Structures are given as C-alpha cells and as structure tokens.
Amino acid sequence: DAGVIQSPRHEVTEMGQEVTLRCKPISGHNSLFWYRQTMMRGLELLIYFNNNVPIDDSGMPEDRFSAKMPNASFSTLKIQPSEPRDSAVYFCASSTSGANTEAFFGQGTRLTVV
Amino acid sequence: RKEVEQDPGPFNVPEGATVAFNCTYSNSASQSFFWYRQDCRKEPKLLMSVYSSGNEDGRFTAQLNRASQYISLLIRDSKLSDSATYLCVVLGGSYIPTFGRGTSLIVHP
Numbered sequence: 001d002a003g004v005i006q007s008p009r010h011e012v013t014e015m016g017q018e019v020t021l022r023c024k025p026i027s028g029h030n031s032l033f034w035y036r037q038t039m040m041r042g043l044e045l046l047i048y049f050n051n052n053v054p055i056d057d058s059g060m061p062e063d064r065f066s067a068k069m070p071n072a073s074f075s076t077l078k079i080q081p082s083e084p085r086d087s088a089v090y091f092c093a094s095s096t097s098g099a100n101t102e103a104f105f106g107q108g109t110r111l112t113v114v
Numbered sequence: 115r116k117e118v119e120q121d122p123g124p125f126n127v128p129e130g131a132t133v134a135f136n137c138t139y140s141n142s143a144s145q146s147f148f149w150y151r152q153d154c155r156k157e158p159k160l161l162m163s164v165y166s167s168g169n170e171d172g173r174f175t176a177q178l179n180r181a182s183q184y185i186s187l188l189i190r191d192s193k194l195s196d197s198a199t200y201l202c203v204v205l206g207g208s209y210i211p212t213f214g215r216g217t218s219l220i221v222h223p
Binding site for chain 2: 091
C-alpha cells in the first residue's frame with residue numbers, strides 16, 4: 001500500500017487566495033483526520049470523519065475552513081480566504097476505528113500564506 | 115489545562131545515556147495510549163503502544179499509570195539516530211488521537 005497520500009507537498013499563496021489540500025487515505029481505513037501543526041500549538045485536530053461523515057469539526061478555526069469527504073478514498077480541506085496566520089503544516093491521517101489502532105500520517109502539506 | 119501535556123525539552127544527552135520522558139493526560143476515560151516519533155520536517159510515525167502492564171521493545175520501555183494519569187517512555191543506550199521529537203498520544207472514547215506537543219531529544223556524540 002502506498003500509505004496516506006497528500007497533495008500538494010508545498011503550497012505558497014498570497015493572502016486572500018483559496019487553498020485546497022487533498023488527501024487519499026489508506027484503502028480500508030474508515031477514519032480520517034485532518035491536523036494542523038505549528039511550533040506554537042503543536043498538532044491540533046481540525047476535523048474527524050468516520051465512514052465519510054464528519055463526526056467532530058470543533059477544531060476547525062472558523063468559517064474560512066471547510067472539509068469534505070465525498071467518498072472513502074478522497075478528502076479535501078479548503079481555506080478561503082487564506083490568511084498569513086494559516087501558515088502551518090497540514091497533515092491528513094487515517095486509521096481503522098476502535099481502540100489500540102494506529103493512525104497513519106501522510107507526508108503533510110507545508111502551507112505558506114504571504 | 116491541555117488534554118495531553120509533555121515537557122518540550124530539549125533533552126540533550128550523550129550517546130549511551132538513558133533518558134526518560136513523561137506525559138500527563140486529563141481525560142480519565144481515555145482508553146488507549148501511544149508514543150509516536152517525529153523526525154524533523156517529517157510526519158509522525160508510531161513508535162510503540164502503551165499497555166497497562168507496561169511493555170518493552172528493544173531499548174524502549176513504555177509504562178502507563180492510570181491512577182496518576184501519566185505515561186512514560188524510557189530509552190536506554192541512546193543512539194544518535196534516536197534524535198527526534200517524541201509525541202505522547204491518547205485516544206478517548208471517540209477514538210480521536212489527541213497529541214501532546216512533543217518532547218525534543220538530541221543525542222550527541
């Protein structure tokens with residue numbers, strides 16, 4: 001298996017532009033997580049999907065952020081409009097449901113908003 | 115209070131040293147516990163699960179104290195390649211992994 005695949009790996013955009021991050025989870029995994037990592041705040045959960053349904057989006061910062069999972073093999077995280085404070089590494093992770101299950105991470109998208 | 119707390123370090127130790135990290139969690143209903151390792155500019159990867167009875171994997175030993183709500187990781191005979199950030203991870207009833215901010219370890223010659 002290729003693991004969790006994220007694209008793009010790097011994104012530099014101007015403030016106010018729309019940014020879309022993409023994720024393909026591991027086949028057979030029914031849980032998908034979007035995290036944001038910064039030096040100041042560490043790894044923060046943005047949203048959690050189970051069986052393609054958003055279960056917990058309490059970590060989504062504000063209305064500028066939205067996430068979708070139209071099917072079991074694809075998810076997007078969109079920021080519109082982007083702001084410099086959104087600069088971070090965004091990770092997607094997937095797992096099977098249940099206790100003692102490992103979350104597998106993609107390589108992340110390093111976003112810089114200038 | 116953050117759900118999962120760790121000393122950020124850095125822990126700067128010579129090769130061959132023994133080093134221990136601790137982590138505390140706030141949710142007493144938490145069910146599963148892990149240590150992940152994250153290398154610079156890479157994604158986090160599972161190092162080991164933490165079981166109630168304690169468990170060992172080579173030079174690494176993990177322990178859980180449910181009464182005090184803390185988890186520990188002991189690394190014996192440190193290697194240069196152990197230099198990384200070690201993340202404490204807790205799964206609550208919803209099975210969402212909650213990460214600590216990580217403890218940085220630097221092993222020097």
